[in-house]
Amino acid sequence: MKKFFRHFLFLILCLSCYTASAGTDDNVGYIVGNSYGVGPSDQKWRETGPNGDATVIFRYATSTNNLVFYKPTQLGPTGVKLQWSQLDTASGGGFLYCNRSDSTSGSAMRIENAMVDSGKMYGSHKLFNTSVPGLYYTLLISNMWSAYGTVTNVSSPGIYIGDSAEQYFSWYNPSEDVLYWSCNNANSTRKYWAVGGIYQTLTIEFYTDTNFDPTVTQQIKLSSSSNYLYSFKAYGAGQGINEHSYFIKIDFAL
Numbered sequence: 001m002k003k004f005f006r007h008f009l010f011l012i013l014c015l016s017c018y019t020a021s022a023g024t025d026d027n028v029g030y031i032v033g034n035s036y037g038v039g040p041s042d043q044k045w046r047e048t049g050p051n052g053d054a055t056v057i058f059r060y061a062t063s064t065n066n067l068v069f070y071k072p073t074q075l076g077p078t079g080v081k082l083q084w085s086q087l088d089t090a091s092g093g094g095f096l097y098c099n100r101s102d103s104t105s106g107s108a109m110r111i112e113n114a115m116v117d118s119g120k121m122y123g124s125h126k127l128f129n130t131s132v133p134g135l136y137y138t139l140l141i142s143n144m145w146s147a148y149g150t151v152t153n154v155s156s157p158g159i160y161i162g163d164s165a166e167q168y169f170s171w172y173n174p175s176e177d178v179l180y181w182s183c184n185n186a187n188s189t190r191k192y193w194a195v196g197g198i199y200q201t202l203t204i205e206f207y208t209d210t211n212f213d214p215t216v217t218q219q220i221k222l223s224s225s226s227n228y229l230y231s232f233k234a235y236g237a238g239q240g241i242n243e244h245s246y247f248i249k250i251d252f253a254l
Contacts, residue, residue: 029104030171033246038194049192053247056092075209090197094248097192098183103238108168114226131221134212147196189240
């Protein structure tokens with residue numbers, strides 16, 4: 001009986017060692033890009049993944065788009081906020097992909113921006129220029145997620161884009177069962193599972209100072225040094241994976 005127990009205990013220990021070693025390469029990596037890597041409905045991966053950037057333009061849906069601001073006596077908020085709820089980058093061909101090969105690093109995704117810094121701050125947040133002198137804005141991104149229960153580590157209230165020079169966040173899926181039939185299929189650097197678009201809630205808050213002239217009527221644009229306001233990209237995604245990592249660039253039309 002003692003001999004049997006020792007043998008049984010040895011088997012348990014060996015199985016425990018095997019289970020632990022099997023979990024040492026459980027990183028799931030995420031990249032973004034265009035819709036090229038989206039296969040037919042019964043095959044959500046293609047051998048090449050995305051093959052370029054995607055540029056998505058969101059429009060503020062309102063019948064008139066009239067925004068009213070008043071002459072301020074000092075720098076401060078106008079009380080005007082615009083919010084886009086649950087915008088989907090897939091509407092413009094921007095997709096999130098996952099990879100679960102030996103090469104993936106599971107590193108964070110970076111938010112970059114081309115917004116024009118006004119050099120001013122209100123509270124602890126940077127203010128960015130619009131096309132109207134004396135009118136500024138902040139851009140808050142929150143509630144980011146994708147399909148199949150894929151979520152981020154972005155906590156409330158979200159990320160004020162541009163507040164710091166480098167801004168990162170991470171994707172993950174808490175369900176190993178979901179990963180088993182999805183990202184596990186992308187088990188080499190040539191395969192990428194198309195998770196879906198990136199859903200996000202965006203809030204723009206406007207500020208004015210004494211340079212603002214409310215008698216001038218003109219279209220408001222959020223100033224940019226490029227053809228987009230902010231972007232997502234995964235850097236350091238892993239050897240053989242970086243070559244498939246592109247941008248999703250996002251712009252607005254007010």
